[in-house]
Amino acid sequence: MSTRPNRHPGPCAVCGTTVPAQAGPLSRTQGRWTVHCTDHPPAASDENRRDDQPPAQPPVEVRYTGTETECAALVQALKLTPHMQVMRVSDLTPRREKPGRHSVYAHVRIDPRLLAAIAREEAQE
Ligand SMILES: [Zn+2]
Numbered sequence: 315m316s317t318r319p320n321r322h323p324g325p326c327a328v329c330g331t332t333v334p335a336q337a338g339p340l341s342r343t344q345g346r347w348t349v350h351c352t353d354h355p356p357a358a359s360d361e362n363r364r365d366d367q368p369p370a371q372p373p374v375e376v377r378y379t380g381t382e383t384e385c386a387a388l389v390q391a392l393k394l395t396p397h398m399q400v401m402r403v404s405d406l407t408p409r410r411e412k413p414g415r416h417s418v419y420a421h422v423r424i425d426p427r428l429l430a431a432i433a434r435e436e437a438q439e
Contacts, residue, residue: 318340319336319340320336320337320338320340321336322335323335324349325349326338326349326350326351326354327341327348327349327372328353328372328373328375329351329353329375333349333351337351337352338350338351339356354372373422373423374421374422375421375422376392376419376422377418377420378417378418378420379412380415380416381414381415381416382416385406385417385418386418388418389403392422396428397424397425397427398423398424398425398428399422399425400420400421400422401420401421401423403418403419403421404419404420405418406418
């Protein structure tokens with residue numbers, strides 16, 4: 315896998331934040347150059363990736379909004395889901411416009427084998 319600094323500013327492949335020129339590593343993902351902000355370096359799992367595996371995708375981003383307890387329950391449910399790995403969970407953020415409501419963001423990596431199985435099921439419908 316080749317990496318080099320970005321020559322032009324561009325959106326982070328994970329969060330969309332604009333990365334200034336020379337400030338983030340470019341990586342080549344399925345034939346496309348993508349840039350990453352300092353919070354989202356190119357998939358850490360690349361280190362132990364084997365050549366026979368497809369390139370790692372950026373993690374899925376989910377946001378839960380609800381009471382603090384509801385958000386905690388949903389994050390917990392995600393952590394217990396087989397073949398899904400919760401990479402990172404943000405702090406609970408109070409929603410200013412909705413008193414009593416909080417949001418939490420999580421990054422989730424879904425096992426490619428699960429995705430492949432779901433894609434096969436969809437193709438049969
Ligand atoms: Zn980012």
